[in-house]
Amino acid sequence: MQSTTLLLLAAEGVLPKLDGAVFADVGWEPMAVYEHLDRLEREVAEPAGIPIYRVSAGNIRADALDPTHRFASMPLFIKNPDGSEGMSRRQCTAEYKLKPIKAKVRDLLGYVHPKPVPRGLFAEQWIGISRDEFHRAKDSGIQYLRSSFPLLDLEGAADGGTGWTRDDCLRYLRARGWESTPKSACIGCPFHGNAQWRQLRDEHPDEWADAVAFDQAIRGGNARGNANGSRLRGQAYLHRSRLPLDQAPVDRVTPYEWASLQTDVFGQIADMESEHGDADGCSPWSCRSGSPVAEGAKA
Template sequence: MKLPPALPSKAQLERLRATATYRTLNLCSLGAGVQSSTLLIMSALGLAPREIPRYDAVIFADTQFEPDAVYKHLEKLQEIAHAADIPFIRISAGNIRHDALKPSGHYATMPLHILGDQGGRGMLRRQCTDEYKVKPIRRSVRAVLGAPIEDGHVGKVPAGRYAMQHIGFSFDEERRVRDEPPGAYNELEYPLIRLRMTRQDCMDMLAQYGLENTPKSACIGCPFSGNSRWRAMRDTQPDDWAAAVEFDEQIRHGHPAAGVALKGRAFVHRSRVALAQADIDRVTAHEWRGRQGEISLARYEEEPPGCSPYGCRRTEIPPEAAVEAGA
């Protein structure tokens, strides 16, 4: 299988750079989940042209460790984009699984759940999203705006060039939006929030166009996964489940490239036991019965929000879960 490149293709760069010389580019940061898939559908079909124009390009940053269902869905999105003459940019900063396990070189930590030698609990800092999602997309945005590229390094955007970058947060996710001022060459926009479209609205729209089974976009071994995702993976995606179990076992002592021995053991499941033995069938609300914040914690455990490069996850973890996880 051909691996995705680090930057847009020559043809994509030529087309978008030419456009950027005389107007603002309209770009979509595609996560391939429900909300960003809705943005692409609405753009391609012209369903809300004032809020969601025809995109000049959509950009997907591939961690190369996504579930098979995501890659199959991505093929459908590419067909939709192609039919609407929207360039589909698929780039990658590398294979996150391989990088996490290789014995040397640069690495970006995942938010693994840690069980200390003395029984203490913690969580590693999340650096993976920035490394494998945010930075590759930013580099691509600069590149299509005309920034010089030399030996893979993307320089500064020429003065006067700008991009509006659409992010797929729905109206019920407004709390996730970071309060960031416009940048020197781009501005983030959240059209689904302006349209007051909820996640359910997005799901209903996708169903109308044959995309009712749009999966959540998250790495196979993402430690932010809740029991419902682990169960679905085990029961319906055996290959992905096997890969997740294998990764969990291999990452037990942390990232070998760190150079410093982990004081404890690392797990992808928040119970801090091997994924293969984790009680993912347990009813979470029962597990936390009698504790303050039971409902919010149960919701977090069963359906944690997706891993987005443009929204802070920490603010979404209920206090009870954050304390327990060391977050």
């Protein structure tokens, strides 16, 4: 939602014109995200002369199930043989999102890896962080990529403050016919909260069936690990209950959902802790999907 807002603001001339926008495709986004991106490109980016670069490091779903492919692990919920619980490390965002974005930026700067980018040469990278999540505004830590967060400096917030909130973005998008902007995240991201799982099950049965099938397929860990002898000794699950997805208690409304509904009533932002369901999907530079390095799983 925040990234779409930035693109529209640049296209309208409220913000300076962008040289380009990069979408890192993990290959397993909901169809609504791809349709949204196509529409954005057609109706906003192209008329404004802003190219959208679609980059990819592969298909995260296919790679997890391919015994010949190195797999950057997803944050799976693990049930160990002794009954204890753990999580596998989250490496997927770095591999499937950051890596192809960095490669594209180097390409645009004219310094494809391994050519060193000269000191002092950098791309300014806008990241869609709204005021309610300002704590996620962090620099990339990469010399040739300087992050900026234009939403945090915008005037015109509904409460008179500086910086747009998620609600301000939503109002802006709604007024321009973009209220259907979907969350970007893998169909089977283990960081989904119950609300997201329910929505997938009830509104997108094909994608739900796809996630259920994937959940069953990764019960013993990723295929490469099994093929090279480093088998997971426990069992892996997509749902935090550590039950098969089609048996998981996704109908349970968590206290965090109730809390977010209540804050919505007062017109504030439901900045749900990602541990209980990310509010706006998987953002590559300022992840809304859980802590960067989760507790290591027993192998």
